[in-house]
Amino acid sequence: xxxxxxxxxxxxxxxxxxxxxxxxxxxxxxxxxxxxxxxxxxxxxxxxxxxxxxxxxxxxxxxxxxxxxxxxxxxxxxxxxxxxxxxxxxxxxxxxxxxxxxxxxxxxxxxxxx
Amino acid sequence: xxxxxxxxxxxxxxxxxxxxxxxxxxxxxxxxxxxxxxxxxxxxxxxxxxxxxxxxxxxxxxxxxxxxxxxxxxxxxxxxxxxxxxxxxxxxxxxxxxxxxxxxxxxxxxxxxxxxxx
Numbered sequence: 001x002x003x004x005x006x007x008x009x010x011x012x013x014x015x016x017x018x019x020x021x022x023x024x025x026x027x028x029x030x031x032x033x034x035x036x037x038x039x040x041x042x043x044x045x046x047x048x049x050x051x052x053x054x055x056x057x058x059x060x061x062x063x064x065x066x067x068x069x070x071x072x073x074x075x076x077x078x079x080x081x082x083x084x085x086x087x088x089x090x091x092x093x094x095x096x097x098x099x100x101x102x103x104x105x106x107x108x109x110x111x112x113x114x
Numbered sequence: 115x116x117x118x119x120x121x122x123x124x125x126x127x128x129x130x131x132x133x134x135x136x137x138x139x140x141x142x143x144x145x146x147x148x149x150x151x152x153x154x155x156x157x158x159x160x161x162x163x164x165x166x167x168x169x170x171x172x173x174x175x176x177x178x179x180x181x182x183x184x185x186x187x188x189x190x191x192x193x194x195x196x197x198x199x200x201x202x203x204x205x206x207x208x209x210x211x212x213x214x215x216x217x218x219x220x221x222x223x224x225x226x227x228x229x230x231x232x
Contacts, residue, residue, distance in 0.1 A: 004156075034220065043118075044157075044205070046220035089157065101147065101170065102207075102221055106156035 002027045006090045006105035013080055013112050021075040021108045023064075023090035031094035033057075033066050033073040034102070038087045047075075047088070085112045116140075120206050120224035127196055127231055135191045135227045139208030146183055147209075147221065148191050152202040160204075163189065196231045203228050 006023040013019060025031065035047040035057070048057030053068035062077045073090060090105040119138040127133050139146050148160040159173035163183045174180070178196075183189040193200055207221040 036223075043225045044207075044223040049220065101159055101162050101173075103159070104149075104157040106154075 002031070002092060002094050002103045004090050004092055004103055004105035006088075006108050008106070009087075009109035011108060011110050013110070015082055015112055015114055016079045017112075019075070019077040019080045019084075019110065021088055021090075021110070023073045023075065023105060025071050025073065025090070025092050027071075027092055027094040027103075029094050031092040033064070034091040034093070035062070035064055035073070035075050036089040036091060036104075038089065038107070040086070044089065080110070080112045082112045082114055085110055118206055118208055118222050118224035120204075120227050122227060123225060124228045125230070127229070129198060129231055130195055132192065132194045133196055133229065135193075135204050135206075135229070137189045137191070137206030137208075137224060139187065139189070139206070140222055141187075143208035143210050143222070144186070145209045145221075146189050147207045148181060148189070149205040149207065150202045151205055151226070157205065160191070193229075196229075198231045201229055201231045 003026045007021055032051045034049045036044045037047045038044045048059040050057040050066035053066050056065045064073050064075045066073055087107045087109050089107045091102050093100050093102045121136045144165045146163040149157040150160055151157050161174055161181045162170040178194045181191045203226040205223055205226045207223045209221045
């Protein structure tokens with residue numbers, strides 16, 4: 001079946017530090033890949049996405065590149081801010097028994113200190 | 115409405131009681147998903163509706179859980195004879211998707227219903 005594995009948190013960084021959150025996946029067929037973010041007290045919202053190999057999704061200074069050869073979609077940001085503190089979910093959408101149902105990782109909590 | 119709306123936002127119920135959770139998706143979205151988010155866990159898929167097709171119920175954890183979607187719009191998730199392990203945040207999401215085709219566009223999530231079974 002389809003699955004997503006992402007690094008466990010919490011990840012604690014100082015403001016302006018470099019961020020990497022690792023995400024690897026297993027999927028049948030050719031998945032689309034997503035990162036969602038959940039800010040405190042809010043619902044999940046899409047951060048970025050990529051739909052084919054070597055595509056780079058980017059938004060709000062975050063980037064992730066679809067690496068088919070390593071089945072990875074790592075999230076990066078060059079300089080984090082306190083406002084980036086949130087839980088980040090890696091997700092994929094691929095065929096599973098005839099349906100395309102988004103599969104999510106467990107989430108990685110990011111805490112950014114001033 | 116502008117987004118996915120879920121109600122109630124919080125629900126406390128006694129063990130053994132039935133509960134109904136409601137989801138109002140974005141107008142025009144053909145796909146609707148229910149997930150469960152437990153503390154420290156990821157999003158656990160429960161059920162998927164796509165247009166007029168039969169729902170994919172493969173994620174429902176037991177026969178105490180059921181869901182329906184009326185008129186291709188509003189959905190209700192029902193949990194019968196609630197147990198303490200049912201305590202979680204129940205999330206609904208909708209998207210525009212071709213018939214059981216790949217999700218290219220994003221899924222839009224509601225704020226969730228926090229269910230506490232005491």
